[in-house]
Amino acid sequence: MAALGIPTARVPVLLRASVALPAALFAWFCSLVPRVSSGETLHWEIGWIPQQGIALSFFIDGLSLLFALIITGIGTLIVHYASEYMRGRPQLPRFTAFLLAFMLSMLGLVLADNLIALFIFWELTGLTSFLLIGYKHEDAAARRAALQALLVTGVGALAMLAGFVLLGEAAGTYSLRELLAGGASLAGASNYPWILALVLAGAFTKSAQFPVHFWLPNAMVAPTPVSAYLHSATMVKAGVFLLARMSPVLGGTEAWSVTLVCLGAVTAVYSALASVTRTDLKQVLAYTTVMALGTCVMFLGLAGEPESTAHTAAAVAAAAFILVHALYKAALFMAVGTIEHATGSRDIARHGGLRHKLGPTFVGTVLAAVSMAGLPPFVGFVGKELLYTSAYESRFGAFALFAIVAASVLIVTAAMLVAVVPFFGTMTQSARDAHGVTWQFWIGPLLLGLLGLVGGVATAPVFHGLVLPAAAAIAPLPEHFEPALWHGFNPLLLLSLATWALGAFVFWQRPVILSLPGKLLDVLPVTGDRVYDAAMDGIARFSTALTRRMQSGIQRRYILAVFATLALSVGATLVAKDAIYLPSQMPSVTFGEWALVAVIAASVLTVILTRSRLLAICALGVVGTAISLVFLLRGAPDVAMTQLIVETLVVVIVAIVLLKLPDFRNEIRQPLRARWRDGAIAVAVGTVTTLVLLAVTARPPQLELTEYFESMAVPGGHGHNIVNVILVDFRAMDTLGEISVLVLAAAAVCALIRRRSRYRFDRFLRLQAGHSTRPGRARASREGA
Amino acid sequence: MNTLILRETTRVLFTLILVFSVATLLRGHDAPGGGFVGGLIASIACSLYVFVADPKDVRRLVRTDPLKTAAAGLALAIVSGLIGILSGGHPFLSGQWAEIGGVKLGTPLLFDFGVYLVVVGAVLTFVLEIKEPASVRPADSDK
Incomplete structure (x- = not known):
């Protein structure tokens, strides 16, 4: 913590300059508000693979505009705040890149038109979240939390992708705009239950619903600007966004509203209860975020209720609450970050009287906390009244009302915990030691707190400009709806x-x-966190066991497995497809070719019989050379040339390897039975390959491409060597791919050989002989040495 | 294996094979040859040299890290593909040709030279990594 707040640390220029990006985007989205609030839907399309009809397409309606404004507006404040908060920390250019990458992915998520594009942006937010949570990568807890968040949301996202595919097939389109414009509900589709379950799995994991909420409080190890931005204001709302977006398509059924209302209510009450029992300020806020997400889910459930008058009110309530929550929660997170920065601690019990040291932060915190508690004249009051009204009017009346009131009571307590305990009372030691903070720290909370006040006073423009257009995307609003x-x-x-x-x-x-x-929360027999640990352990144990079985470390067994599989699978395919073709007559073979066959046969015999490795590899080279001569005789000089040189090179390289290897011929001599088995597999592979070649040549060759290349080589490729023109011009993209692989292979060989050289051959031989067979033990002894 | 005959022959052959490899590369567009074969021929020359000489001497002779040579070849191939885009909006990797003093020159030749470098660099990387004793490698200094 001593590294924090070094006033002399260099200002992270890149981070500070990059405020311009979210600020410019925010201004642009603001300029769209009048058009969108009048009911217009804006739409852009960027051709991607126009030949295939694939385009990157985006659209903005009320819902996506509300989210885009939250993402860029709060993003501006957060990046600005981070440029001071992160001062003096390592790896800031990287941090900046991740933060901006996240912002753009999140924007893509809320603006995407295509379901698959939405999924990709969804995964990108998960990936950038992983990188940002793991910012302090030396810290094991940070690494664990990062991986946990990635895996939990990633598994949900894969389920969601499956749901999207089913949905797209059922609806006949992957375009959200077309889905929504069509106005067709999928409630009647035959696999509606599957679509619903899979899409909900994605939304619930992303938006941290009980019982998979555990990753969100753990993610608080991230730097506070990240927690404020990703894990309260924006990314965790992606699930809520998806549900709101899908509400007209998937909502309106019993299954939708019951699932969402019940799960949302449980999440809200459970996490509200959990939040007030925490002593870490960030944990308190993290659980209130989970509560807010639960509330949103619950009211989206009410908004999608079948044949109810309350659904309009619930949609407005949900949209309003998304905005209200983003305003006060980002402010409180930044305030808590400031407290941590100034005092080095987030423990509630250690703070008191900080209002004397952190005056403006104190004002911002109180403003935000009052909005969070839902007092008039703040926008939080409006939000809470809407929640209460729509819960009361809904079919779930008593249950929904009880849940939201119980959660709200505890949220009032949590708001007081954050705003009262650290700032009021007498100054504690940590408050006296606290250093003052610059304006960059308090401007964000203060601004957001004031916005909460403005929004509460000037309700009409806020509602007509932002909230009602968003609500209209969730559920159809009646004409001239006045909340x-x-x-x-x-x-x-x-x-x-x-x-x-x-x-x-x-x-x-x-x-x-x-x-x-x-105490009640602590005695829960099973928590998601523990299930996660057990699952991870299980996977690790399973793969260890599997690896021990599969990876013997003996090259001969691998080769055996590969060739046996090849012979069996190709042979079985040949039989199954009835593709075995035996020519009725011998093709014409010249005397020279017979001579080559004799050379090949003699060399193969040499390979099998010799006990000298050098002789074996040279004989193999002769086989290859003879084959290249066959190519030459059959009129393919380029192939022959390449084959000849490859054979030469292989012999040279293998010779270099063999000269370096110790002489362990005697240690690895195979028993006779094994040699017969190897021979049988070799013969099988040879037979199968011959049969495949016979089957291929039995059909008349397709000459269209050949003719095209022959006629185009000179006019199109300016070359007389067709093979070369194909390689470097007509199919240059393929060649580019191949040489990329070659470079990668060279890099991999570098890494592998340098690593392998740390093993010693005597240990390798012991492994062969079966003395020390466990790879785990071998590694342990190596590290011990 | 490191016999006097092989060593002295390699001295002569090394240069000859290299020249031959470049010739193969250049004639490739109209006659059998090309960057891939040319690169392989040059690799044989280098491998022979590695065979008879100390890997350290070989590294000194080729000056650059062979892996970087391979990467540079890849970059060259990509650049040759970009030329078409920049000089008139053709799709990536479209061949562009010009005739200077009766010699036709084109981006496919540049591309082929990239292939040549990748092949030489990659093979030389393999061979040197295998031949070098473990102790001289920088990566092992953390032992």
């Missing part, structure tokens, strides 16, 4: 008053009351 923002003194207002009172009471009596749920 009731003030209900007068009705029972729901009483409920709000009771919420604040209860929340404050729980905060006041927290040592007594919270010890109970804290």
Whole structure:
């Protein structure tokens, strides 16, 4: 922590300059608000593979614009905040690149038109999230959390991809715009349950729904700007975005609303309970984020309810809450990051009286926390009233209302925990030691807190500009829908008053009351985290066992397996396809060719019988040379030339290898039975290959391509050697691929040989003889040496 | 294997084979030959040299890291493909030809030279890595 806040550390210029990108994008999206709020849908298309009709296409409606504004607006503040928070940390250019890459992926996700493109952007956000969580890569906890987040959301995303494919096939299009414009619900499709389950799996893992929520609190090891941006304001909302997007297509069924409402409610209440029992400020906020995600899911469930009048209100409530939450949560995360930066600790118990040291941060925190607690005149109040109203009016009435009230009570407590405990009271030691912070630290929280206030006062423009267009994408709104923002003194207002009172009471009596749920949560027999660990252990054990069986480390066995598989699979295919063709008459063979056959046969016999490795490899070279002479006789000089040189080169290289190898002929002599087995496999491979060649040559050759190349070589390729013209011009792309592989192979050989050389041959021989057979033990002893 | 005859013959052959390999490369477009075969022929020359000489001497002789030679060849091939794009918006890797003083020159020749470098670099990497004793390799210094 001593590395934090070195005032002399160089300003990360790249990070600070890159604020311009999100800021410019934010301004551009702002300029689109009037057009989109009047009901227009904007659409762009960039040709990608036009010949195949594949294009990158994007569209903006109310929902994607709301998300795009959150992504770029909060992104601007976060990048700016990070440029000061991350000062003096290592690897900042890399960090900057990851952060911006994430932002662009997230934008792609919310703007994508094609389902597959959406999936790719979805995975890119997961990947950049992995890289950002693992920023402190020397820390084992950070590595674990990064991998966990990647795997949990990645498994969900794969399920989602399968769901998308089923959905695309059922609907006949992969374009979201066409899906939504068609207005067709897939509720009647035959595999609707599968589509729903698979898409929900993706959304729930990404948006950290119970019981797979565990990765999100663990992801808090990331630097705080990352937590504020990815893991509260944007990325974790991708699942919510997907559900909102899919609501017109997949919603409107019993399965949709029951699943979403129940799971969302459980997530909201469970995580609200968990949040107030934490002592780490970031953990408190992480669980309130999970609560907010649960709330969004629950209200999207209500919004997609079949034949209910409440669905409009729920859609508006969900859209409003997405905005409200993004505003206050990003502010609180940045404030907590500031506290950590100034004092070096995030432990609630160690803080107090920080308002004297961090004045502007304190103001921003209180503004955001009041919005979080849902007090008027903040936008949080409007959001909460909408939630209460739509829950009350829905078919799930009592259940939904109970869940949202219980969660809200605890969120009031959590808001007080974050805003009251560190800042009020007497100054603790850590507060006295705290260093002051520059304006870059507090401008973000203050601005977002004030925006929460402005949004609460000027509700009409916010709702008509942002929230209602977004809600209209979730569920159709009636003409001139006016959300009731003030209900007068009705029972729901009483409920709000009771919420604040209860929340404050729980905060006041927290040592007594919270010890109970804290214990309750700890005695849960199985947590997702533990299941994850068990699964990872299981996979590792399984692959270890499999590797021990498959990887004997003995080259001969590998070759045996490869050739036996080749002979069996190709042979079986030949028999199954009835492709065995034996020519009725002997093709004409010249005397010279017979001579070559005799040379080949004699060389093969030499290879088999000799006990000298050098002689064997030279005899193999003779086989290859004789074959290249056959090519030459049959009129393929280029192939012959290449074959001849390859054979020469192989002999030279193998000779170099053999000269370096110790003489262990006697140690690895095979018993007679094994030699018969090897011989049988060799004969089988030879037979199968011959049969394949006979089958291929039995058909008349297709000459269209040959004729094309022959006629085009000189006018199109300016060359008389057709083979070369094909290689470097007509099919140059293939050649480029091949030489890329060659370079990669050379790099791989470098790495492999340098590694292998650390083994010693005496150990290798012991391995062969079966003395020390466990690769694990061999490695251990090597490290010990 | 390191006999006097082989060593002295290699001295002469090395240069001859290299010249022959370049000739093969250059004639390739109209007669049997080309970058791949030419590269293989040059590899034989280098392998022979590795056979009789100390790998350190070979590295000194070729000056660059052979892996970098291979990478440079790949880059050259890609660049030759870009020329068509830059000089008139043809698709990637379209051949461009010009005749200078009665000699026809084209991007496919550049491409072929890239192939040549990749092959020589790759094979020389294999051979040198195999031949060199483990101790002189920089990667093993952390032992």
